[in-house]
Amino acid sequence: SSGINAEYGGTPCGLCGNNNGDPTDEWLNGKVVMKDVNEFGDSWKVDRYNKCHVTKPWDWDREFADRRPHAERVCGAMFATEQLAECAEGWREYETAINPEPYKTACIADYMRSDFLEGMGVSMSMPCTAAFNYAERCGNRGNMVHLWAEQTGCGSEDEMIEYEKFVNLLGECLT
Numbered sequence: 001s002s003g004i005n006a007e008y009g010g011t012p013c014g015l016c017g018n019n020n021g022d023p024t025d026e027w028l029n030g031k032v033v034m035k036d037v038n039e040f041g042d043s044w045k046v047d048r049y050n051k052c053h054v055t056k057p058w059d060w061d062r063e064f065a066d067r068r069p070h071a072e073r074v075c076g077a078m079f080a081t082e083q084l085a086e087c088a089e090g091w092r093e094y095e096t097a098i099n100p101e102p103y104k105t106a107c108i109a110d111y112m113r114s115d116f117l118e119g120m121g122v123s124m125s126m127p128c129t130a131a132f133n134y135a136e137r138c139g140n141r142g143n144m145v146h147l148w149a150e151q152t153g154c155g156s157e158d159e160m161i162e163y164e165k166f167v168n169l170l171g172e173c174l175t
Contacts, residue, residue: 064112071127075107078131081151087138098141103134128154 017026025033027040034040038057061068079085079100088100107130114126128149135148149155 060109060113067112068108071108071111074111075104075127075130078107078127078152078154079104079134081148083143083145083148083151084131084134084138087134087141087143087145098134098137098143100134103130103137106130106133128152 018028027034027037029040029043034043036057079088084100087098090097107127110126110130131148131152131154135145138148139145
């Protein structure tokens with residue numbers, strides 16, 4: 001991680017942003033705020049000899065669309081476990097509650113993009129990272145989350161295998 005001294009606030013430009021305290025305009029190139037990180041990066045390239053190729057955004061959501069139902073089932077079950085669900089209860093009304101949706105979305109995206117599904121065995125490390133980050137945030141707000149790893153199956157490798165079996169069984173029961 002790097003940082004810029006506060007005395008330079010608002011003066012830098014380029015790939016490091018402008019350090020003006022407004023995160024919505026960090027991808028600024030001239031007067032245009034780019035919406036895509038690849039477009040922003042490409043907009044700053046210097047290519048005097050026209051050798052650089054434009055980066056195309058990775059459409060992973062379409063590429064791995066067949067993985068979405070399973071990812072939603074796994075991540076939905078993880079975030080429905082007792083302690084993580086309790087942390088989410090009333091997140092709009094209570095200061096200690098945390099909105100789980102960004103974490104669940106990250107869980108699904110990470111699970112879909114993981115290559116462990118095909119011949120590499122069970123690895124819950126990607127969805128467990130999202131659950132860990134959510135549990136950490138919940139714990140920082142004073143919520144009881146000491147059993148989150150056991151409840152979500154993010155403990156030992158044996159627990160992860162058992163959890164995967166549970167999620168698959170849950171899917172069979174729901175259909």
